[in-house]
Each structure stands twice: as C-alpha cells, then as structure tokens.
Amino acid sequence: MPAIELLVRMLSRRDVLSEAERQRIHALPFREKLFAKGESIVVSHTEPQESCLLLSGIAGREIILEDGGRQITALQVAGDFVDLHGLVLKRMDHGVLALTDCQVANVAHGELIKLGEDMPHLMRLFWLSTLIDGAIQRNWTASMGRRNALSQLAHLLCELYLRLEVVGLAKDGQMRLHLSQLVLADVLGLSAVHVNRTLQSLRRQGLVEWLGSDVTIRDFDKLAELSDFDQTYLNLIRLPR
Template structure:
C-alpha cells in the first residue's frame, strides 16, 4: 500500500527496514473518493495526513470572483497534506481530480515517529520541503515563464514525478484531467491552454489528448521549458 511512497523516499535517501516498518504501522484504512470531491476543506482541524495511493489530487484556493488556482498536483506516493501534521489545519482546500484511493496516517503516529525515529522524521520533513520546492518552481513559472514554456514545464515535472512512482516513461503518461484543470494549474484560461497545446503538438514536442500525455521529443521539450530537475532533489544524500 505504501510501495509508491517508499519508491519516492528511496529515490532520495536510504530507508531502513525498521523505518519501513514504522511507516507501514502508521497507515490506517483505505478510503475511495470519486473525482471532484473536496475531502479536506480549508480551516478544518485535522488529526491525520492523507497519503495518495491511486489517482490525482489537487491543492487549491478559490477567489471571490469564482476563479480557482491549483497550487500543487499530487501523484500516487505523495502525501496530500503531510504539512497538516505541523500546521493542524490548512489554509487551502484539497480535492480529488480523478477517482482516488487514499489512506490516512494519524498525526499521533507521525508524532511517535518524530520521537522514536529522528532520521525518518527528517525524511518526512524533507518531503514537505520538496513540496515547497515545487511551489517555488510554480512561482517562477507563473511569474516569468511564457504560457508555452510554463505548460511545457508542467508536463516535464509530471513526467519525472510520475516516473519515480513507476507511472510514466519517457514516452508519456496517463493524465486524465480536463483542460480546465490544466488551466487552473497554469494561471491561464482554458482557451489559452487550448492554443498552447496546439502549438506544443505542432512543434512536435508533446500531445495531450484523451487523458494521456504523449511525449514526442523530451530533450527539446525540456530545453524549451528550461526544465532543471534540481528542484525535485533526486540526489541521494543522508537527510
């Protein structure tokens, strides 16, 4: 159940058998949600963190004019809200983008990990810092990358993050989301996203169709996006 989490962690550090056991013991029951369900509303007091097993989840904020900004997409093996362990409630909401399978990890179990497994606690701390690094990269994309480069960058990011979870190759990956959701990640309108997708396809770089991203030319796509994977911390240093 936590295999994809372990793949994600072990891409960054050694996790001992003892630590793996502590993680397995911390996991609660499986819950299934359909698509488009806000299962963690902003402001709700939380007593557990959510680990995504299957599906796609988004953190988001809505503005008063009805516009939505997604601040991160979560792939299997990600905690959707490991940060709620220290924040206690979230300033944003979390929704399923596709039908999703999740498990809850009670905060009291995470607290026990911080008290009995300091290295594993640092690895979990690292995981929330990795989310922050992804946030910063989105700040750079939204602030300074053109719509074309920004979209290309997101496709590169998801290719790598899904790849670590065994869910993408260099040829592509399933991404069963609408252009509206893509627009909500990219700070664009759906119409603008549609135009950008056309240009990426016509340039022979990437195709997004029928819930699938088909990568036609990964090196050129990465060059266009100025994609530097350093922010995903795929080095293996002791945390």
Template sequence: MLATMTISPLVLKLTRGTLLTLDDCKVLEAMGQEAQWIGPRQDLICEGQKPEHVHIVLEGFACRYKLLPDGGRQIIALLLPGDFCDLHVAILGEMDHTIATITACKIARLPYSTIIEITNNHPRITRAMWWATLVDEGILREWLVGMGRRPADKRLAHFVCELMVRLQTVSLSTDSGFGLPLTQSDLGDVLGLTLVHVNRVLQQLRADGLLGLREKQLIVPDLPRLKNFADFDPNYLHLKPRRDP
C-alpha cells in the same frame, strides 16, 4: 532490501529522500493498510476546517487549491501517488486551503498521533518526510517562477516535464509519456491560464511536435527536445539526496 515486497509509491518516493531500512519500509507500507477509495472531485478537507488527520495519496491525482470570492480556482499543488497531502498542517488551528481529489483516489488517512510516533521513533523516516516537505516547497517556488516569468508555452512544457519526472519516481511514467487525467480547465487552474489559452498552447505544442494527446495519454515524442524547449532543470526536485548519516 526491497526485492521481497511489493513497493508502494510512498516507499518509492521516500527512498529518494534518505536510505531506508527494510523495517522503515514496513512501517511506511503499514500506513496504507486501511486506505479508502474516494471518488473524483471530492474535497478531503476544506479551507477553514481544523486539520486532525494526515492524508496520503496512494493512487490517483489530487490537489491543493484556493478559491477566490468570484469562484475562480487556483491549484497550488498537484498531489501524486506517494505524496503527503498535509504532513504538518495538524499543527495549525485551521486550513488555509482546500485539499481535493481530481481523479478517484486511494487515500490513507492517519491520525496526527501516528506522525508524532514516527518522528519520535523512526529517524530515517522523519528525515525522508522532511525531504518530502522541502521538495514540495521547491515545486511551489518553481511554479511561482513559471507564473511570473515563463511564457505560456514554456510554462506548460515545464509543467509536463516536472510531472513526468515526478511520476517516473514512483514508476508511473516512461520517457515517452504518461496518463494525464487533468482536464484543460484543470491545466488552466494550475498554470494561471484561461481555458482558451490552454487549448491554443496545446495545439501549438502539438503542431511543433513537442507533445501529443491520445485518450488521456500524454505523448512526448522527444523528451530531451521538450526539456530543452522548457529550459527544464530537475534540480529543484532533489532526486539526488545527500546520504549523510
């Protein structure tokens, strides 16, 4: 079905959510036709602003974050190619968090009316978007468990496993590693760790032969061993979708 077209990360991801037709895929591809490149470390929409558009990451890494009064930042979601940044927030009166690029990103910016049109006329895409929202919620639950109960080394290892699986879904990772443009400060803001603690944990995992870093490439020498160490179970990513009509 898709052999004759270049498959975007958005299509690769949403085909995990339901069985899409070629016409569905063409509709999804059209969403990115007028995408623009946004520089790194740029806010797309800030907490308190009224959301009127839906953003889709087509290339690059972005995030959702909250700022505390003392300036501390907590990253509450990592947004990868194929991810909707804010699929349903246009229903809300104002944003309760900020969405920003981490790297330079290719971003599609759609009026919410486009999403309404799709939900009214493309039931399979609508189902896939519901699935994507539920996966986002599953990831957030897993992050909460990690922050509350996992020791720092397993927390970082689990995050790496999750990131690898999510990137593999959109053909941006192999079992041996992937490009990791996050700084140690970013990792700390994801994992709730200080910069010093992140550095210490990375050194420990490297010394144990579980991870390696080389020129912004994260190397995983033995993926099954890393998953076993992290007690990683990818079920919360829901990559084996139901095929109900």
C-alpha cells in the same frame, strides 16, 4: 503491494532507509479511502486529524478566491504524502481536491508524531517531503511570473513526467493525465481557451501528443530546452538527510 509501500519507495528515492525504519513504516496503521473525481479530500479552514498518502489518482491543492476564481497551487500524484501540512500547521489554509478518482491511505497524526519522535531521521524525511513540495511550488512561481504560456506548460509537463516516472507511472515518454484543459488552466493561471491554443502549439511542434488522457512526450529534451527545465528541484537524488 501493501498500500504503504509506496511511501517507502518515495522516501527511498531520496535517502537510504534502515530495515528498522522500513518496518516501522509498514507497521503504521492506516485506513484506506476512496474519493470520486471532484470530491474534497481535505476541506479548507478545517483541522484534520489525519494525514493522507495518495495511492492513486491526481489531487490538487486549491485556493478559491472571493470572485469564484480558482487557483490550483499544487498537483499531487501517487506516492505523495498529501497533507503532512495539517500535521504541523493544524488549520488548513487551502483545500485538497480529488482531480480524478483517488485512493488514499489515512494515517492518524498521533501515529506520525510518535513515529517521528522515535525516529528523528524519518521525521526529517517527512519534512523533506514537504520541502520538495515547496521547491516545486517555487518553480511554479517562477514559471507563472517569468515564463510565457508555452514554456510554462512545457515546464509543467516535464515536471509531471519525471514525478510520475519515479513511482512507475510514466515510461517511454508516456503517461496518463486525466486532467481537463479547464483544470490545467487553473493550474497554470491561464484561461481555458489559451491553454487549448498553447497545447495546440506544442502539438504542432511535434513535442507532445495528448489524446484523451494519454499524454506522449515526443521529445523530452526539446521540451526541457524550450521551458528551461532544470530538474534539481525535484531532489531525485539519494543523499543522507
């Protein structure tokens, strides 16, 4: 599968692509690049000239506070067009970090702008991709503000499961999440210790198994109920946009 096909797949999940659009996307020139776990994919406060499509691995947007505290504000998985933001925002207000080894395809901003001007519908779909990020973000905000640690973690697992399923990386309740509890803590805004105890609670209730990086959702429905999960926000519907 050519790298860029993942993008077609992600967009096709949300709208119908014409043959011409498909071809233009496949014609996009890109540079493949590898990042080891812990490396910065995009550095905060810089002005990137390319946008990167995540081909494999998990990346996180991070905001580092003055006191050294870190908040991961988003998780990106394969198929996500990480950093379309830079295309329009220019100067990054946050960094993107490889949370596992990551493979990305870099596409020059100029190419994307040209593509968008030629095919407004595709530009709207790129826009859509960032809006879905926004919708996810809103739901994280709701989780952090109004859910307890248990529901918050459960909600995150439901979300990640569905997102990975879309790109074929989750099935039958199973997925790989190579994330340490410390990273999870920075995602949820909790302490690592509390994440540990919260996870144990999910395990004790028989809802989740988490061995190394292999996660098994034992009972998605119960998990969804526990966390008041409503998947509307993931926009997993094919609509004319």
